[in-house]
Amino acid sequence: MAFRLRQKGYRGSITMIGDEVWPPYQRPPLSKKYLTGELARDRLSLKPAETYEENGIELLLDRRVARVDRAARRVFFDGNDDNSLDYETLIFATGGRPRQPDDLGDTLPENIFTLRAISDADAMRERLAPGKHLLVVGGGYIGLELAAVARKRGLKVTLLEQAPRILGRVACSQTADYFRHLHTENGVTLREGVSIESFEGPEQRPSFVKLTEGDEVSFDVAVFGIGLLPNDTIAREAGLECAGGIIVDGWGRTSDPDIRAAGDCARLPYRGDMIRLESVHNAIAQAEHIADDIVCPGGPSYAPVPWFWSDQYDCKLQIAGLNLGYTKVVTRPGTKPGAFSNWYFKGEEMIACDAINDARSFMMAKRWLAVAHRPCPELICDPSWDLAKF
């Protein structure tokens, strides 16, 4: 957002405040190539450090905002009321934090993790030694990616999902079936529909879990991937309308016209629903849309074509659209071995596509969603019908 504002000619001062010590960085590699060690820390940075100054963007790192006084248009930093900053426009780009397990207290034991920040990945990597046993709690994309990384490093992996199946919240059963098979084939013990009753062993270093079914699973390291909570506390305390995220309109405006919100922390209108969009694409696109509106108001409302990706073992998953409220799924065989795509329909409307090793289907779906094209399900299922000839 800050760089887009400058690019569009914004002349006011810009200050970015972040509570981490690192300049803004990419988070997706934390559960992928950063955790495996293939990508060094300096390559995570979104921009080189000097470009902030070059663009007149002041970066305040390792600083936490405690509260916002909307009447005075001022933000106050932790602990010290003399320490504050005034604003004309305030942007919440506060992201989210991992949902924490209920019964482990405020500070997790030393061998139990959640993953969101560089510090989490660094701490976890040290413990992911070959031969150790990793317990993954949660069968969403983060959990599955972590399981894949750990298997690659030679750990024993058990993944527990409380719901009847993995990816229950985000994908159809056909996609889930593929990933269950992929992980099982790669040696992950994957158990669905099981809940943890308690963590057992030393308090600072539990060594096994008791399941509600009665049996036990031992582990050396455990990681929770059970969802993200939006960082909307400061906004809520400032009296902004929030409902599991900061409520914004199609221009990122909160209930206070001088305050906007973008990315994981915002709840935004999407095709008649109010949703949060946890994706890199949205973090960039929504922020740029808001920056454009600040510099040059009056443009159309934000209408994203969401997309996501996940890398697990040698499998590439690309998702276009959101399958919210789907009524039907059809499968298209890919043109290469191991490639296929699941297409989601809501009535007659194609709303999303999970493309597995099938970049062509992903690209076509993304393009169709952008122009609201309604492909016919029967044609999609027909592999002899070439997407490129459309």
Next chain:
Amino acid sequence: MVKIIYVEADGTERAVDVAEGHSVMEGAVSNGVHGIVAECGGACSCATCHAYIDVSWLEKTGLAEGDEADMLEFAHEPKPTSRLICQIEVTSDLEGLRIEIPDEQA
């Protein structure tokens, strides 16, 4: 460091030094070259680091293959010289590499 010449869509030439082992995409992003979005950060998943390789360099960079070629087929105005530049690793062989950036990404 290896010199890479990025030609932005409006014709502006940007010659920048990029570390060996990094990708040609990272060289563009970290030097603020316009027109390279690289949403996925180099995972060959988004097709927003599309660029055209100067024909004389194709032998050294190679042509797009596999997933990369599949995505390029649906990119904005693909050509036979198209590559996703996150998939090109910078090596000393590429000193002086010249690439042109399209006016739009997928």
